[in-house]
Amino acid sequence: MIAFCRIFTLHGHLEATLWLRPPIIKEDRKQVQKLDTTRERTVLVVGHRNPDNDSIMSAVAYADLKAQVDPDHDYRAVRLGPLPAESAWLLERYRISPPPVIAHVYGRVEDAMTAEPVAVDEHATILEAGLLMRARGIRALVVTTGPDKAYRGLFSNRMLGDLFISNLDAHESREDLLGQEVKDHLDDSALMLKPDVLLHDAKEDILNSKLRQAVVLDDDGSCVGIITRTDIARTPHRRVILVDHNEQSQAVSGIEEAVVMEVVDHHRIGDIQTASPIQFLAMPLGSTATIVALEFRRHGVEPRKAVAACLLSAVLTDTVLLKSPTATEQDAKVVEWLAGLVGVEWHDFGMEVFASRDAAEPPTPERILDGDAKEYEFGDKRALVVQFETVSLDSVIGLADDLQQAMVERAEQHGYDFIVALLTDVIKEGSQFFACGDVRTVERAFGFDLSGGSVWVPGMLSRKKQVVPTLTEHVS
Ligand SMILES: [Mn+2]
Numbered sequence: 320m321i322a323f324c325r326i327f328t329l330h331g332h333l334e335a336t337l338w339l340r341p342p343i344i345k346e347d348r349k350q351v352q353k354l355d356t357t358r359e360r361t362v363l364v365v366g367h368r369n370p371d372n373d374s375i376m377s378a379v380a381y382a383d384l385k386a387q388v389d390p391d392h393d394y395r396a397v398r399l400g401p402l403p404a405e406s407a408w409l410l411e412r413y414r415i416s417p418p419p420v421i422a423h424v425y426g427r428v429e430d431a432m433t434a435e436p437v438a439v440d441e442h443a444t445i446l447e448a449g450l451l452m453r454a455r456g457i458r459a460l461v462v463t464t465g466p467d468k469a470y471r472g473l474f475s476n477r478m479l480g481d482l483f484i485s486n487l488d489a490h491e492s493r494e495d496l497l498g499q500e501v502k503d504h505l506d507d508s509a510l511m512l513k514p515d516v517l518l519h520d521a522k523e524d525i526l527n528s529k530l531r532q533a534v535v536l537d538d539d540g541s542c543v544g545i546i547t548r549t550d551i552a553r554t555p556h557r558r559v560i561l562v563d564h565n566e567q568s569q570a571v572s573g574i575e576e577a578v579v580m581e582v583v584d585h586h587r588i589g590d591i592q593t594a595s596p597i598q599f600l601a602m603p604l605g606s607t608a609t610i611v612a613l614e615f616r617r618h619g620v621e622p623r624k625a626v627a628a629c630l631l632s633a634v635l636t637d638t639v640l641l642k643s644p645t646a647t648e649q650d651a652k653v654v655e656w657l658a659g660l661v662g663v664e665w666h667d668f669g670m671e672v673f674a675s676r677d678a679a680e681p682p683t684p685e686r687i688l689d690g691d692a693k694e695y696e697f698g699d700k701r702a703l704v705v706q707f708e709t710v711s712l713d714s715v716i717g718l719a720d721d722l723q724q725a726m727v728e729r730a731e732q733h734g735y736d737f738i739v740a741l742l743t744d745v746i747k748e749g750s751q752f753f754a755c756g757d758v759r760t761v762e763r764a765f766g767f768d769l770s771g772g773s774v775w776v777p778g779m780l781s782r783k784k785q786v787v788p789t790l791t792e793h794v795s
Pocket residue numbers: 373374563585605606607637
């Protein structure tokens with residue numbers, strides 16, 4: 320008795336509630352826990368917006384590694400935009416399903432609801448319904464109709480109590496009541512929601528609803544869950560691992576509501592914040608895929624062939640076949656290792672990857688300008704710097720006149736002071752350099768003569784390291 324009192328005092332109201340709650344039968348408690356953790360177990364592995372091959376493949380491969388080293392979570396690669404042509408080609412070749420697109424990581428109704436609520440058919444008797452609620456230790460049942468178990472309404476212990484009280488006067492009518500079917504006494508006024516409705520949109524509706532809860536119906540009208548005030552109060556957060564970026568502006572919508580579990584990246588350190596300490600893997604290597612490959616080795620896990628191929632393709636696209644100034648010794652070693660696992664000669668493999676890009680989307684001026692284009696401000700000048708990588712410049716160079724024309728139009732439409740476009744030939748290791756707008760400024764910055772429209776620059780492969788710094792330094 321003393322022990323009981325102490326517990327009661329320490330835990331106050333909460334403990335009292337627990338003591339008074341009807342017993343939950345064992346199997347059910349297990350099931351409830353399993354369902355709760357299923358939601359919390361999911362960790363999304365996601366690259367940046369407007370994904371490139373490195374973002375896609377790093378997510379695919381890192382989710383694969385994590386699944387092997389941490390069976391307690393359910394790691395899923397996802398993406399924030401269309402698959403790059405070479406990613407689509409490679410994933411299909413190695414029979415890996417492309418990561419699904421997600422629009423955001425805001426909490427949804429299905430993340431907070433209690434899934435698979437206990438249900439009875441509308442022809443069940445009130446006695447049966449009451450016994451079921453007692454056995455399961457729950458306060459309400461979902462009432463369904465027909466073999467498809469379409470949602471009909473709710474039947475709660477409170478409704479049962481009201482019915483009982485209004486029939487207290489006569490013994491016969493109490494007996495009669497227990498034999499009646501729930502369909503004549505259910506409440507079909509509950510708020511109905513779809514599983515993918517955002518929690519912050521649903522919140523007010525639920526709090527203002529008569530029953531202070533909502534039933535969650537799928538497209539077929541089946542009840543897949545119930546969501547209550549309490550569920551909302553402990554809004555679960557989506558869990559994410561960021562690969563190939565660590566800046567909010569490049570991250571999935573709703574990142575501020577999510578829990579960032581890890582970061583794997585090779586860019587500058589950005590502005591992602593976390594509440595707890597996390598593993599933050601940032602290395603100045605040629606690709607995120609290189610870091611992911613090193614993680615496989617650190618864990619002593621050998622990637623299966625298809626995953627090794629994904630990683631290899633990403634190191635090779637991000638480092639332009641190891642020729643980019645961003646490529647390091649480490650990238651080269653990882654490439655050799657991965658090529659051995661895939662059983663290919665890495666350069667041939669890389670050529671195929673780049674060729675698949677051109678084959679899937681024959682380049683047009685619009686495609687070049689809409690592709691890998693980044694806006695910059697150099698001094699008081701607004702500029703666009705575009706890069707298009709190809710394994711066969713000869714086939715693209717025929718577009719030169721059309722490209723010039725399209726660049727001029729683009730600059731006028733968007734008010735750029737100038738546009739620089741690099742058609743980079745990854746085999747010849749150089750770029751055909753185009754400029755429009757304030758061409759004099761560009762010529763002075765690089766010391767080029769662009770009177771012929773464009774110029775071939777041997778060794779120019781990196782916008783990040785060879786073009787942007789020069790413009791930053793010389794244009795003011
Ligand atoms: Mn990258």
